[in-house]
Amino acid sequence: MRRVIVGFGNDLRGEDGFGIEVVKQLQKYPLKNTKLIRTFQLTPELALELQEFDEIIFVDAAHSDTNHYTLACNLEKTNQNTISHHISIEMILSILNSLYDSFPIFQVYSMLTNSYDIVKNQEKYNENIIKTVKYIKNL
Amino acid sequence: MEKKKIVISPVTRIEGHAKITIDLNEQGGVDDARIHVTQYRGFEKMCEGRPYTEMPALTARTCGICPVSHVISSTKACDNLLAVRPPKAARNLRRIINLAQIIQSHALNFYHLSSPDFVYGFDAAPEDRNIFKLMQTNPDMAKDGINLRAFGQKIIEELGGKRIHPTWIVPGGVSHPITSEQKEKILAQIPQAMEIAQKTLKYFVSNLHRFQKEIDNFASFPSLFMGLVNKKGKLEHYDGFLRFIDSEGNVLEDGVDPIFYKDYIGEAVEKDSYLKSPYYKPLGYERGMYRVGPLARLNVANACGTPMADKEFERFKNLNDGKPVLNSFYYHYARIIEIIYGIERIEELLKEPETLSDNIRSHASINRDKGVGCSEAPRGTLFHDYEVTNDGIITGVNLIIATGNNNLAMNAGVKQVAQAFVDGNNITDGALNRVEAVIRCFDPCLSCSTHATGIVTSRIEVRDHNKQIVDVMHRS
Numbered sequence: 001m002r003r004v005i006v007g008f009g010n011d012l013r014g015e016d017g018f019g020i021e022v023v024k025q026l027q028k029y030p031l032k033n034t035k036l037i038r039t040f041q042l043t044p045e046l047a048l049e050l051q052e053f054d055e056i057i058f059v060d061a062a063h064s065d066t067n068h069y070t071l072a073c074n075l076e077k078t079n080q081n082t083i084s085h086h087i088s089i090e091m092i093l094s095i096l097n098s099l100y101d102s103f104p105i106f107q108v109y110s111m112l113t114n115s116y117d118i119v120k121n122q123e124k125y126n127e128n129i130i131k132t133v134k135y136i137k138n139l
Numbered sequence: 140m141e142k143k144k145i146v147i148s149p150v151t152r153i154e155g156h157a158k159i160t161i162d163l164n165e166q167g168g169v170d171d172a173r174i175h176v177t178q179y180r181g182f183e184k185m186c187e188g189r190p191y192t193e194m195p196a197l198t199a200r201t202c203g204i205c206p207v208s209h210v211i212s213s214t215k216a217c218d219n220l221l222a223v224r225p226p227k228a229a230r231n232l233r234r235i236i237n238l239a240q241i242i243q244s245h246a247l248n249f250y251h252l253s254s255p256d257f258v259y260g261f262d263a264a265p266e267d268r269n270i271f272k273l274m275q276t277n278p279d280m281a282k283d284g285i286n287l288r289a290f291g292q293k294i295i296e297e298l299g300g301k302r303i304h305p306t307w308i309v310p311g312g313v314s315h316p317i318t319s320e321q322k323e324k325i326l327a328q329i330p331q332a333m334e335i336a337q338k339t340l341k342y343f344v345s346n347l348h349r350f351q352k353e354i355d356n357f358a359s360f361p362s363l364f365m366g367l368v369n370k371k372g373k374l375e376h377y378d379g380f381l382r383f384i385d386s387e388g389n390v391l392e393d394g395v396d397p398i399f400y401k402d403y404i405g406e407a408v409e410k411d412s413y414l415k416s417p418y419y420k421p422l423g424y425e426r427g428m429y430r431v432g433p434l435a436r437l438n439v440a441n442a443c444g445t446p447m448a449d450k451e452f453e454r455f456k457n458l459n460d461g462k463p464v465l466n467s468f469y470y471h472y473a474r475i476i477e478i479i480y481g482i483e484r485i486e487e488l489l490k491e492p493e494t495l496s497d498n499i500r501s502h503a504s505i506n507r508d509k510g511v512g513c514s515e516a517p518r519g520t521l522f523h524d525y526e527v528t529n530d531g532i533i534t535g536v537n538l539i540i541a542t543g544n545n546n547l548a549m550n551a552g553v554k555q556v557a558q559a560f561v562d563g564n565n566i567t568d569g570a571l572n573r574v575e576a577v578i579r580c581f582d583p584c585l586s587c588s589t590h591a592t593g594i595v596t597s598r599i600e601v602r603d604h605n606k607q608i609v610d611v612m613h614r615s
Binding site: 039045047048098 | 275281
């Protein structure tokens with residue numbers, strides 16, 4: 001099983017950097033058959049790298065005006081038709097399926113937040129990073 | 140029938156957030172139409188008080204698609220503050236990364252934003268006219284778009300360390316040289332990139348006959364054109380001089396050093412948009428409307444300067460018997476020619492022995508209190524203008540973003556298309572799609588002018604003669 005973990009977000013934008021921080025922490029561990037990717041955004045050409053993997057784990061910060069610091073594993077269906085220089089998880093999976101005949105299993109680990117200026121509660125933020133790292137490395 | 144207003148908001152398949160309003164008269168005809176940029180920017184104010192050395196990194200954050208363009212113009216403004224000229228290797232490397240940026244951006248616009256219109260036609264149902272359908276019916280074309288974009292992005296990553304917001308370009312030059320291995324790695328990708336570009340050109344040219352009505356009506360009108368050209372008057376994206384021409388091809392200004400841009404370009408602000416409306420000063424606002432970007436660059440240039448691009452450049456010039464091409468639909472054509480030029484030019488620059496030199500940075504302290512940097516971004520001419528204290532602290536910033544230069548022309552284009560295709564008594568999706576598509580010709584990057592929140596979708600409003608909204612349509 002070849003696995004890739006994609007942490008995405010902007011670590012200069014407060015809690016949007018959650019996915020990036022999780023991947024940075026995961027780099028400290030010897031994860032077998034696992035590639036780690038940190039990126040600001042998901043882009044169409046990322047599909048070229050992801051097509052060879054059997055499993056993809058996406059880690060990001062998801063917008064929510066309630067339930068801050070809740071860890072979630074859902075994939076809301078929103079604006080599937082939208083494409084820009086950055087794309088959604090659904091879009092990149094669709095590209096993999098349609099163009100590269102690649103049907104990886106995938107998981108999404110999101111921390112819900114609406115704070116993109118600062119890390120509002122450092123303790124909870126760190127706690128979520130540790131929790132997510134622990135979970136992923138024990139998969 | 141009473142007067143109505145149609146509003147398309149936000150406009151889809153563009154970079155950023157905008158809406159279009161269309162005013163209908165009592166007969167259902169179009170009286171006026173305008174594009175409104177509804178995002179707010181603020182970089183000019185945010186940067187005040189920061190050291191000039193931070194400007195390339197700060198202003199790169201203006202945009203996630205063309206950060207390299209901002210870094211290029213910003214570092215050139217900083218070079219100007221230091222009164223230094225980067226060494227030849229640094230200039231070549233900056234040129235390479237700038238062209239890589241242009242290639243990847245043009246690829247995204249052509250293959251993923253605009254090609255659904257070319258493949259399925261402007262009247263196709265929205266559920267069929269999108270990238271998902273394209274992936275199903277034309278997977279090779281969708282893959283070509285990804286591969287060409289990857290070509291540009293990999294060069295940016297190879298040189299700049301990362302694909303988005305690289306910090307490798309610094310005041311005075313670049314932070315590290317290119318290695319022979321990196322050079323060979325990039326060169327190895329050139330044949331595939333060129334094959335894709337040529338295939339795309341063939342597809343586009345052979346399908347042009349299907350879009351004669353769009354060619355005739357998509358922002359097809361007389362205007363001025365502005366762009367950088369080199370000393371020989373050829374296509375230039377990094378350095379050179381500003382050239383302004385009129386719609387007949389007469390040169391109005393030539394050899395203008397971009398640091399004097401304010402003598403030629405005025406900046407108007409309209410009450411219904413956050414996007415500035417620059418104009419050619421001698422003709423005043425709005426007569427001084429000009430266009431920038433791929434179409435303008437090819438119109439102002441005497442030649443591209445590379446063999447394959449020049450071959451197509453000749454055909455492009457013949458579209459209007461050697462006079463400037465006025466139809467904005469041909470922005471797409473110009474974009475493909477620029478992709479070909481970019482690939483050829485990158486190869487040439489990589490093969491210049493001096494590009495591998497270790498002499499990559501000039502060092503100096505602040506020598507001027509004002510500095511201007513100018514380059515050609517994918518969407519047109521980009522200006523960064525800084526004022527600093529003796530210690531290099533920024534006290535004033537003026538940015539003219541490529542897309543802003545086209546604001547007046549985009550407005551005129553939206554009106555022309557709306558008048559040609561929109562019938563207030565029978566508003567069709569195909570007509571509204573064309574109103575959006577004319578904007579896509581210009582490939583505006585509104586996120587560049589502002590900062591987007593959320594996802595780009597679309598909304599259309601209808602207003603009566605009292606400017607009251609009587610209907611709203613959402614598109615996504």
